[in-house]
Amino acid sequence: MxxxxxxxxxxxxxxxxxxxALTAAKQLSPGNEIDLFVxxxxxxxxxxxxxxxxxxxxxxxxxxxxxxxxAEVVADLISKVAIHYDFVIMSATTFxxxxxxxxxxLCDCTLIADVVQIIDPATFVRPxxxxxxxxxxxxxxxxxxxxxxxxxxxxxxxxSDIEAExxxxxxxxxxxxxxxxxxxxxxxxxxxxxLESARIVVSGGRALKSKExxxxxxxxxxxxxxxxxxxxxxxDAGFISNDFQVGQTGKIVAPQLYIAIGISGAIQHLAGMKxxxxxxxxxxxxxxxxxxxxxxxxxxxxxxxxxALINELEKCNKTLT
Amino acid sequence: MRVLVSIKPVxxxxxxxxxxxxxxxxxxxxxxxxxxxxxxxxxxxALRLKESGKATEVVIVSVGNLxxxxxxxxxxxxxxDRALLxxxxxxxxxxxxxxxxxxxxLRELPALMFLGKQAIDTDNNQVGQxxxxxxxxxxxxxxxxxxxxxxxxxxxxxxxxxxxxxKLRLPAVVTVDLRLNTPRYASLPNIVKAKQKPLTVxxxxxxxxxxxxxxxxxxxxSLPISSRKKIKVNSVQELIEKLKKEAxxx
Ligand SMILES: Cc1cc2nc3c(=O)[nH]c(=O)nc-3n(C[C@H](O)[C@H](O)[C@H](O)COP(=O)(O)OP(=O)(O)OC[C@H]3O[C@@H](n4cnc5c(N)ncnc54)[C@H](O)[C@@H]3O)c2cc1C
Ligand SMILES: Nc1ncnc2c1ncn2[C@@H]1O[C@H](COP(=O)(O)O)[C@@H](O)[C@H]1O
Numbered sequence: 001m002x003x004x005x006x007x008x009x010x011x012x013x014x015x016x017x018x019x020x021a022l023t024a025a026k027q028l029s030p031g032n033e034i035d036l037f038v039x040x041x042x043x044x045x046x047x048x049x050x051x052x053x054x055x056x057x058x059x060x061x062x063x064x065x066x067x068x069x070x071a072e073v074v075a076d077l078i079s080k081v082a083i084h085y086d087f088v089i090m091s092a093t094t095f096x097x098x099x100x101x102x103x104x105x106l107c108d109c110t111l112i113a114d115v116v117q118i119i120d121p122a123t124f125v126r127p128x129x130x131x132x133x134x135x136x137x138x139x140x141x142x143x144x145x146x147x148x149x150x151x152x153x154x155x156x157x158x159x160s161d162i163e164a165e166x167x168x169x170x171x172x173x174x175x176x177x178x179x180x181x182x183x184x185x186x187x188x189x190x191x192x193x194x195l196e197s198a199r200i201v202v203s204g205g206r207a208l209k210s211k212e213x214x215x216x217x218x219x220x221x222x223x224x225x226x227x228x229x230x231x232x233x234x235x236d237a238g239f240i241s242n243d244f245q246v247g248q249t250g251k252i253v254a255p256q257l258y259i260a261i262g263i264s265g266a267i268q269h270l271a272g273m274k275x276x277x278x279x280x281x282x283x284x285x286x287x288x289x290x291x292x293x294x295x296x297x298x299x300x301x302x303x304x305x306x307x308a309l310i311n312e313l314e315k316c317n318k319t320l321t
Numbered sequence: 322m323r324v325l326v327s328i329k330p331v332x333x334x335x336x337x338x339x340x341x342x343x344x345x346x347x348x349x350x351x352x353x354x355x356x357x358x359x360x361x362x363x364x365x366x367a368l369r370l371k372e373s374g375k376a377t378e379v380v381i382v383s384v385g386n387l388x389x390x391x392x393x394x395x396x397x398x399x400x401x402d403r404a405l406l407x408x409x410x411x412x413x414x415x416x417x418x419x420x421x422x423x424x425x426x427l428r429e430l431p432a433l434m435f436l437g438k439q440a441i442d443t444d445n446n447q448v449g450q451x452x453x454x455x456x457x458x459x460x461x462x463x464x465x466x467x468x469x470x471x472x473x474x475x476x477x478x479x480x481x482x483x484x485x486x487x488k489l490r491l492p493a494v495v496t497v498d499l500r501l502n503t504p505r506y507a508s509l510p511n512i513v514k515a516k517q518k519p520l521t522v523x524x525x526x527x528x529x530x531x532x533x534x535x536x537x538x539x540x541x542x543s544l545p546i547s548s549r550k551k552i553k554v555n556s557v558q559e560l561i562e563k564l565k566k567e568a569x570x571x
Binding site for chain 1: 334344499539550553
């Protein structure tokens with residue numbers, strides 16, 4: 001089985017979701033017939049890191065036209081190299097979802113999205129209806145395009161002493177598009193662990209009432225070295241930016257510990273966190289639906305509970321040191 | 322300038338999907354359908370373009386069986402000018418839907434094609450990207466802001482790590498995210514008026530597309546299993562104690 005994995009990186013650093021895609025690739029190709037595809041501009045530093053990953057070959061496109069990794073340019077390139085592979089894989093991040101369906105269509109192939117389990121190289125499981133149902137798909141597609149759900153594949157780093165061979169794509173294969181221009185990006189400052197890779201996630205909902213109050217969630221997260229998450233209601237109300245939304249239409253996470261505070265438990269939210277190993281719920285309404293998926297539930301007012309929790313955690317830390 | 326918006330009827334998300342016996346799929350027979358919420362946002366944006374004098378006509382299109390007429394009628398009541406149903410009883414993959422929508426785009430020649438970023442039933446998030454690829458048009462996916470200028474649009478996209486702004490020359494495909502706008506409700510007079518608006522049913526066969534069957538099949542559908550401890554704790558101290566000693570996550 002020949003597998004092509006598309007590299008996903010940000011500010012010249014590979015993302016954990018990329019290593020999850022590698023895990024899936026490893027499952028599909030135990031013989032390690034895995035190649036990587038890297039598109040970007042001035043990616044020399046990145047390349048040095050990528051070369052240490054244990055794969056056969058790196059297909060590199062280092063060109064100004066790929067600077068912003070626009071789907072129009074990158075999907076076109078992927079579709080040109082995809083014909084040599086049985087599988088083309090990315091994580092189902094916004095990056096992967098933007099690019100891979102376009103590449104699949106250019107190859108006249110279907111794409112199986114959000115794979116959470118590989119049963120065998122032709123059979124895949126994916127959630128539908130906000131994770132309320134699992135669907136098993138068997139495919140005979142010539143090139144199998146898959147996006148995998150990163151939270152379902154433990155990221156692995158497979159390092160090697162031997163550097164992988166690098167093949168550079170010829171410049172004239174890269175399309176130049178006049179009809180799309182990158183204007184700007186506003187990336188969120190990463191001051192805490194990211195939602196996708198944190199061991200602990202502390203999430204807040206509408207009950208926080210304001211942006212100022214939402215700091216309580218952030219303070220608690222900092223005490224636990226945790227990532228911060230939010231419901232759609234909290235994001236819509238402007239307590240925090242969109243990239244913190246957990247759920248069916250936001251990010252999917254599965255940390256060791258998920259603490260849901262002032263969140264009712266709409267199915268769209270549950271879709272993004274119900275695979276967490278341990279779930280703690282804090283809500284003043286004992287009948288809130290989210291208690292149904294709680295391992296530990298505490299009924300009460302979050303405005304009292306969070307400060308008490310922070311206090312208690314500080315005490316524990318003191319006794320430890 | 323004409324704008325095309327795709328509309329998928331989906332199971333009302335407040336209803337739990339019912340499984341047919343032996344993993345044979347989902348029973349949609351008596352299920353209440355609504356417009357996919359993302360498509361409602363897409364339609365709202367198209368209507369606002371028309372109301373601000375920037376678009377001249379808003380056309381909605383759906384692919385599916387005759388039941389979809391009801392959902393399209395609702396789209397007309399919200400303000401769309403006319404509706405097209407590509408009627409088929411066939412199971413369609415995302416790629417097939419994209420090919421059918423491409424045929425409709427080539428027929429209607431819109432300057433802008435709006436889709437939802439994902440259908441909340443199959444959660445695929447791919448038709449818009451596939452369509453843009455097949456048309457070789459620029460794509461603005463997961464957008465939370467759209468500004469139309471002559472012959473081009475500025476779009477802001479919601480990404481995992483923040484926001485990105487792109488300028489696309491028309492014609493273009495966009496897929497919309499939750500925060501683009503808040504859709505309106507259909508007023509009673511508009512619901513009545515919608516009955517007179519044109520809703521054209523076109524059979525898939527008449528499009529002459531020679532669509533191959535998908536190269537995959539759904540071999541099982543099942544409910545996920547999860548078991549939770551559901552332990553009520555009475556204090557912050559007890560909670561921390563349990564997380565440390567019992568769950569061992571702190
Ligand atoms: C198409 C679509 C997509 C969506 N996608 C997502 C998604 O990806 N993610 C998502 O999260 N949502 C999503 N939603 C929204 C979802 O349906 C819910 O509306 C949302 O999750 C509710 O957020 P919430 O729990 O913060 O607010 P609410 O439902 O209002 O719940 C607030 C909770 O806080 C409790 N509370 C209030 N005050 C206190 C207090 N002082 N102390 C303790 N508890 C208190 C209340 O008892 C209540 O249970 C989507 C909806 C649609 C239609
Ligand atoms: N059967 C359909 N008819 C019309 N539009 C559809 C259909 N299926 C999907 N779409 C459109 O494609 C978008 C993305 O769907 P999906 O890729 O299936 O998640 C939806 O929001 C719709 O706008």
